[in-house]
Amino acid sequence: MEAVAEIDGLDTDSFTPIHCDLNSFDSVRDFCAKVDDFRLSKPVDRLICNAGIYQPTLPYAKWSADNHEQTMQTNFLSHFLMISLLMKSLMDSTDPRVIMVGSVTGNDNTVGGGGVYPIADLHDLEGFKAGFKNPIAMADGYGFIGAKAYKDSKLCLMMIANLLHTKYNKLTGISFSSMYPGCIAESPLFREKREWFRKYFPVFMKYITGGFVGEWEAGQRLFQVAHDPRCSKSGVYWSWNGGPREGRGKAALEKGGQISGGGGAGGGWDSIFENDQSAKVLDVDTALNLYKYATEITHAEWPDLKQVVSPCPTLKVVGAVTKGMVQREELKRMREMGRPGLNADGTAVTPAEPVKVSKVKKVALVTDRVASGVLKNTVGRVARFAGRRLLGRVPETALQGSYHPAGDQKAVAAPAVEDDLTLETLESYQELLEQEVTLKADAESIVDTEDEALFTKIYDEKNSPQPVNGSSQTGSLSASNSTNVATTASA
CATH class of the missing domain: 3.40.50.720 (NAD(P)-binding Rossmann-like Domain)
Incomplete structure (x- = not known):
């Protein structure tokens, strides 16, 4: 050279x-x-x-x-x-x-x-x-x-x-x-x-x-x-x-x-x-x-490269936790579910004849599907009812949105149920409805006893006979201080 x-x-x-x-x-x-x-x-x-x-x-x-x-x-x-x-x-x-x-x-x-x-x-x-x-x-x-x-x-x-x-x-x-x-x-x-x-x-x-x-x-x-x-x-x-x-x-x-x-x-x-x-x-x-x-x-060794990630410490922690959860769930899926349709050597399993589903199995599948749909719909309605009772109705602006018009809020209909329901399925459905009614009644009877006692006390003090020689101002201040302390403690 x-x-x-x-x-x-x-x-x-x-x-x-x-x-x-x-x-x-x-x-x-x-x-x-x-x-x-x-x-x-x-x-x-x-x-x-x-x-x-x-x-x-x-x-x-x-x-x-x-x-x-x-x-x-x-x-x-x-x-x-x-x-x-x-x-x-x-x-x-x-x-x-x-x-x-x-x-x-x-x-x-x-x-x-x-x-x-x-x-x-x-x-x-x-x-x-x-x-x-x-x-x-x-x-x-x-x-x-x-x-x-x-x-x-x-x-x-x-x-x-x-x-x-x-x-x-x-x-x-x-x-x-x-x-x-x-x-x-x-x-x-x-x-x-x-x-x-x-x-x-x-x-x-x-x-x-x-x-x-x-x-x-x-x-x-x-x-x-x-x-x-x-x-x-x-x-x-x-x-x-x-x-x-x-x-x-x-x-x-x-x-x-x-x-x-x-x-x-x-x-x-x-x-x-x-x-x-x-x-x-x-x-x-x-x-x-x-x-x-x-x-x-x-025998070349190529570098194991990874995509550039954000330097934010919080995002790094979230990413690490998410990655660990994904790996854990994936291992769980692989361990519990296995590899259906594959042999140990990776070849496909060829069944001798198609697998037939019995009538009992079909009824069980239909029942499970109906029960899952009813339960999901029931829990959703109870949650919405509790939200309205505790938080009040949804503001009109929240329903309409800032940019896109929204339709009227409607109740979610229950999923369609097959006609050929068994007696056990209907009884199960009735029990779920009774549970929903009980939950609604319980939700309506919920009262914060501490708040009730507090407001009762305030009402009684306001309506009690007023003392003489300017002591009403002191009494008013005392009541006001009590309210502040109680509110702070309650909070």
Whole structure:
């Protein structure tokens, strides 16, 4: 890295290189630990998953230090593990972004992605599901093709960017996006292609399709996604506008001879846009399985995130109590009710024949339903009667409301009763009505004896013969003081 900085004239005081071999999960973990130690209390603002290898001419798979296919581990699995390890460091930033460098080959709704064999396709991820270790070299579990391994890895990156956006963006504030900078036809990415391809492919992209993008311009586009305020939006696949012929001619030539604004990737800084993604990239079910299997393969540990709650101490206490009550009731339901219809192994119980309900059971169910309805209605009417006696009638303004008119207050009718009631049911209903009448009579006879005695005393003192020589004023004050004390004591 120091040599590259010296060759390119980079200021070594502006960055600190830390070694990371994406061909080894241990190296990735060591790298993330060093980054965490190096940053101290500073956040990680950007994580750009850019490194990748392309080995289209390989007749057989190469294996990583962890015994996984090399292309998939380097391009996708190690980046997946790295994101999980740096999540907490990213959460400390005010504008954290995770950027996946995708490829047009991962989007099969384009000519480059859907018109050139082999096509990126994960199928049902049978290879990942089986552990993805030697000799399993492809995500779908079938035979190895070097070019397809690269395209599949880019498809995985773009899919996981969307899933992480859905799963973590709202809870962490981290922006997850992917981008395609364009076809960098002269980059070392194609170093393993045949010599004639390396010679004529850049010419074809420059002067025929106009889709060529130089390394410098591709770097500027990556820089834009990392720092342009517009690109803080999460869940987006960034591309650049431009027709297939844009960028050709003298006006597009830069001093270094590179063509800018290649059509397949678009034009300059202002031509960036949110590109469409293929149905495969947007496949939620496959993305969920990809997340699950990749976590198992890499042994990634994702943070257990919770929704932000109010700092109010009272609300915290209420929330804790409510949570405890919910858990207790849920455990009670699970313990007492069990899992009807399920065996111990979780399979469904298939009864030999339908369960029949006897006539006695039907009568019992009807009786229980009627009794519950009558009791509920009776208790409600008694409560309303007691409220009217103790508190008085409801004010007219309370009935009408401030904004919406309300209808007249009406008594709640008793629930409908089936015609075929048994004698026991009718007797039970009569007993309930008698109890209601008794409750009403008791409520009407309720009198506060202390208040009655107090007012009787006041009445007697007021109507007693008045003493002479101005003692009535003293007596009046005495009576008044007694009232105040009694009222205070009563209250």
